[in-house]
Amino acid sequence: MNKKILILGLIILFPFSLLSQYAFVNTKADDIYQDGVEYFEQKQYTAAQNKFEEYQNHKNNERLKAENAEYYSALISIYLYHSDGEKRVKSFVEFHPTHPKASEAYFELGNFYFREKNYAKSIQYYEKTDDDKLRGEDKTHFQFKLAYAYFSRRAFDEALPYFNRLKRRDNQYQSASNYYAGYIYFEQKDFDEALIDLERAAENDTYKVSTANMMANIYYQRGQYQKLIDYAEDLLPRLSRLEAQNVKLLIADAYFEQNKFSEANEYFQEYRSGNKGKLDRELLYRMGYVAYQMKDYDEAIKLFEEVGIAKDSLSQYNAYYLGGLYLRQENYRYSSNAYEQAKLLNYNQDIAEESHFQLAKLNLKQGNTANAVAELSSFIEKHPNSSYLTQANELLSEAYLNSNAYEQAIEFLESINNKSIKLKEAYQKVTFYQGAEYFNQANYYRAMQLFKKSVDYPQNKSLLGETYFWMGESFSTGKKFKDAISSYEKSMRNSNSSDGWYANLNYGLAHAYYNDKQFEKSLQYFKEYLKNGKSATYYEDAVIRLADCYYVTKNYSLAINYYQKAIDDRNSNSDYAYFQKGVVNSIDGEIKLANQSFDKVIKDYSNSNYYDNAIFQKAQLAFESGQYETAINGFSNLLKNLPQSPLRPYAYSKRALAYFNLQQYENAEEDYTLILQNYLTHSTANGALAGLQELYSIMDKEGDLEQYLIAYKNANPNDGEVTKIEFDAAQSLYFNQKYDRAISSFKAYIDNYPDHSLTADARYYLADSYYRNDQLNEALGLFYQVVEDNNTSFNKRSIQKIAEIELNNEEFDKARLYFTKLLDQAENKKDKYNAYTGLMEIAKAKSDYSKMIMYADLILEEAAVNANAINEAYLNKGMANYNQGKYDEAKISFQNAVDAAKDEYAAESQYMIALMQYNSQAHQESINTLFELNKQFGSYPHWLGKSFLLIADNYYAMEEIFQAKATLNSIIENADSKVLKDEAQLKLDLIEEEQGDAQNKQDSTEKSVKMEEVIENDSTKN
Missing domain, CATH: 1.25.40.10 (Tetratricopeptide repeat domain)
Incomplete structure (x- = not known):
């Protein structure tokens, strides 16, 4: 029985021993797992991972906890930046798809990358997360973080629904969601929705500052300027430097819109002092406008100039105000440039119209009458219904009265049927001036046409008298002496003795009567002319001609007296006086005295005609x-x-x-x-x-x-009348400038009458018809034949034409030979002028500057036939000195040309003076000289265009970039010459390119500064 009891005891004890042993083992495994959890919660990730991996390897682990340990261990690999972390998490989800942590794994991966600000990765894993399996705060976190990740990637359409969900319920992200939703609506310009969200966000002190910029902007966009001011001024002290800058600008703009310019200026200046970069053009314009309204005109000009020139409406307004400011300062040149830009841009028709009118008035005010005419004509054409139209017509009339652009003026005035008195006066003047210009160019036919038009409008009696005088001069030059006498007499009836031409009027009448062989009348006017004394322009000639009149009227004693007077006065025609004295003595039978006079000519005047x-x-x-x-x-x-x-x-x-x-x-x-x-x-x-x-x-x-x-x-031949008629018919075609028909007629005449006495003259006229028809090769051969035959009075003219054609052909040796022949046969100043001018041109072509100067001086001393000749000589002398680097001497010659006459030679001389000033860096002087050129020589478009190009160069050298660009834009818009337009465009492109390079350099610096500010701002937040 005891044995049984023992066995039973053993049996009973054994299970408990096994159970106890099992419990002991499991308790140890649980402790490992629990330690891992505790370490994980304490963020001791390495220790936690060790415990979780130990648990996974423990033979007594539980499956569910082992899977949890695998999950946490994978997460820790992510947290510790292990290279296999992401792979381990994905592996967990793949092998345990039904595990409660499977969905949470993607959420945690998203959270990790969110914390790392890798929003693209976080979105990738958040989108794989089943948010229905998330509970409580995790779901709220998920929605906000996914929305923020979208927001950070500017995927606003994806972010907005999440923010809208979150902002409508009570949660920790409600204010933030209001802020970000408001931000998105702001970016999408839905300002009403944005304002609702931002105002709610601003209830949270965290967002009160960060919403300031957007809310202020929204108030501005909605025109709630006072609300913006009240809101922003109260918030301003709490803002960072960068945030405050933007808000100050908005406050300034709000005051600007309310026309409170003093307050606006205060904030604009605060903004400017805190701004390290270049201000944008629109801001500069607003600041300039504020300064303008505050009457700080210098500051306004400075700011408006910084705005610069572009093809936009801002530039038009900017240029318009600049024009007015410069006009206020009486800086008419800069004002003109500004109004020119405002006119051209044409975004606002009213501003373009007023700027156009102001520009025209300024041109007239500065004496740039040619430009004034052009601008006023253009204004009337473009703005026929303008309120300024009446004034523009009156100003145009005034401009024409002062204009050198006579042909354009005539064309315009002739287009008006019912001319007012003012316009009639203008027409009388401009036709006279254009006629005088043709006269100075020796184009007497065209001069006469214009003079006749002028006398048809006899508004001004004095001008009428002067016009008739020059008509007389034109007729006299054309040897139409009866017509000349008639014109001179009309001039005398409409002139006073105090008129500048009156003395020469007596000479003109005397000369015309003399050539019409009315010597008795002629000598009376010569005597009247000589009362002006030796300073009279034609005194020497008048003495000689008076002597001639007495000679022809057989009053030999008085003839001798006046020939002797010429000799005593050392008259430049003393050789002629001696000769004529000999002739008169011979008539009187004083043979000895006659021979003495002839001997004087032979001995002392061997080169005399x-x-x-x-x-x-x-x-x-x-x-x-x-x-x-x-x-x-x-x-x-x-x-x-x-x-x-x-x-x-x-x-x-x-x-x-x-x-x-x-x-x-x-x-x-x-x-x-x-x-x-x-x-x-x-x-x-x-x-x-x-x-x-x-x-x-x-x-x-x-x-x-x-x-x-x-x-x-x-x-x-006896039938001389028939041949004379044929010759006269051909000659008439020649004189009427119908050269093609004249060529045919003269060729036929020469073929039909090869030996007639008029054939030599016909050959000359044929040659000259070819010459005037620009058929120089045909002309040259015939001129050579005329000179070789030497049986016509046109021999000398043919020598001159040969010289001119050979010069044109750059056959300089041949040209020199014939110009020298012309000089040898010279009978008067005009012959000498033609010869010296040709020789001077040859010297110029060969860059022989010393000879250029020599011939220029000879023209001035011996052959100054008219103002054009004088100026041509001065210009060439100036250019020769300039090319030798003798700038002082060059300037003297150029200035002499400018002072002598207002022709194209003077225009070029004025330009050369300005160019020398530019080269010596006297830029303001150069600009002044060029504007004077525009004023005095507006009828010469080539030099007008060249002057504006040089004005632009001067402005650029002075760093007046606005003025330089405005000037070049004006040339591009208004010049007729493609060459000038292209050159202006090239210069403008170079300026734009250089300005662009400078701007890029500055932008690079600004980016660097802004980056430093961002870094500084982020560092304060962290």
Whole structure:
């Protein structure tokens, strides 16, 4: 029995021993697991992971806890940034898909990456989370974090529904959700919804500051300016520097919109002082406008100029206000540039119209009448219904009165049928001025057309008198002396003795009567003219011509007196005075005195045009005195030494007669024969035939008389009237500038009458028709033939044309030869001018500056035929000195040209002065000179355009970028010349490129500054 009891006891004890042992083992495994949980909760992740992995490996672990341990261990690998962490979590979910922690695993992965601010990864795992399995706060956390992750990735459409859910219920994220929802609505410009959310968020002190910017912006966008001010000014002290900057700007803009410019200025200045970068254009404009309203005009100009030029409405408004500000300061040039920009941009029609009108007025005010005419004409065309129209028409009339753009003025005024008195006065003036300009250019035909138009509007009596005077000058130049007399007399009836042209009016009348052979009347006007004294322009010529009048009217004693007066005055025509004195003495029978005068010419004036005449007259006196040998010696001297003299046929004729009287018949025959061989169409040919006939009769010789008679008849046919009519018809075509028809007619005439006395003249006219028709090669050959034949009065003109054509062909040696020949045959100042000018042009082409100066000086000293000639010489002399680096001498010549006359040479000279000032960095002086050019020489568009290009260069050199760009834009918009437009565009592109490079450099600096501010801001938050 005891044995049984023992066995039973053992049996009973054994199970308890096993149970006790099992409980002991399990208790130890649970402790490991529990330690892992505690370490995990304490974030001692390494220790926790060790415990969880130990539990997993324990042989007595429980399956569910082992799976939990696997889950926590995988999470810890993520937390500890183990490379296999994410893989382990994914593996857990894959192998335990039904485990309660499976859904939580993705949520925790999302949370981890959310904490790491890896929002893309967090979104990836949050989207895999089944939020229906999340409970309580986990669900709330999940919704907010997913929404915030979307928000951070700017996936606003995905974020907004979550924020909207959270903001509608009480939870820890309610204020934040209001804030972020408000932010999203703000970004989407749904300002009403945004304001509701932001105002709720701002109830929480955490978001009061961060909502400030957006709420202020919304108040501004909704036009609630006072609410913005009240709200923002109260909040401003609590904002960070960056946040405060933006809010200050909004406050400034709110005051600006309320026209409270003093308050706006205060905040604008605070904003500007705290801003390290470049202000944007719109802000600069608003600040400039505030300064303008506060009458701080200097500051306003500075700010408006910073706005710069672009193709937008802001630039138009900006330029308009700049124009007004510069006008207030009487800075008319800058004002013009600004109004020009406002006119061109044309976004606001009213501003464009007013700017256009102001620009036109400014041009007129500055004396830029050509520009004023252009702008006013354009204004009237573009704005026919403008309230300024009446004023514009009046100003245009005034502009034309002062304009140098005469042709455009005439065209405009002729388009108006019913001219007002003011417009009639303008028309009278501009037609006169244009006529005077043509006259100075030696275009007398066009000058006369304009003068006739001017006298049709006799509004101003003094101008009428002056116009008739210049009509007289034009007629006189064209050798229409009766018409000249009529015009001069009309001028006298409409002029006063105090008028500037009155003295020359007496001279003009005297000259016209003289050439019309009304010598008694002529001498009265010459005497009247000489009362002006030796300072009179034509004093020397008047003395000579008065003597001539007395000579022709046979008042020889007074003629001698005035010729002697010319000699005593050292008149430049003393050679002529001596010659004429000899002629008068010979008429009076004072042969000795006559020979003394002729000898004076021969001895002292060997280059005189009267040298051959003096020799001839002295020989003639000997002939008339029966001193035939002496006469023969004199005539032979002329024939031997003066091969170009037009007196040669006369000398042959007289010498033949002297030989005849000495009965030296063979010598006489030889001279007559020479005349008939070389001068068949000359007036002496007929006498030579008669003399030869008489000789043959005396000598009882047949000779070649019949042959010479036939040749003479061929050269001088009896039907001379028919050929003269044909010649006159061709000549009429030439004078009427119908050169194509003239060429055909003269060619036919030469073909039909090759030996006629007028054929030589026809050949010249044919050559000149080709020349004027720009057929220079055809002209050149004919001119050479005219010179070679040497049997026309046009020989000298042909020499000149050959020289000019060879110069045009750059055959400089040939050109020089013929200009020199022209100089040798020069009879007056005009001939010398043509020769010296050609030689000067050759020197210019060869860069022979010393000769350029020499010939320019010779023109000024000996050949100053008119104002244009003087200015051409001054300009060339200036350019020669300029090219040699002699700038002081160059400037003197250029200034002389500017002072002498207002022609194109003067315009170029003024430009050169400005260019030298630019090169010496005297930029403001250069600009002043160029604007004076625009004022004085507006009728020369080439130099006007060049001047504006140089003005732009000066502005750029002075760092006046706005003015430089405005000037170039004006050229591009208004210039007619493509070359000028292209050059202006090139300069503008270069400025834009350089400005762009500078801006990029500044932007780079600003980005660096802003980055530093962000870093600084983040560091304060952390």
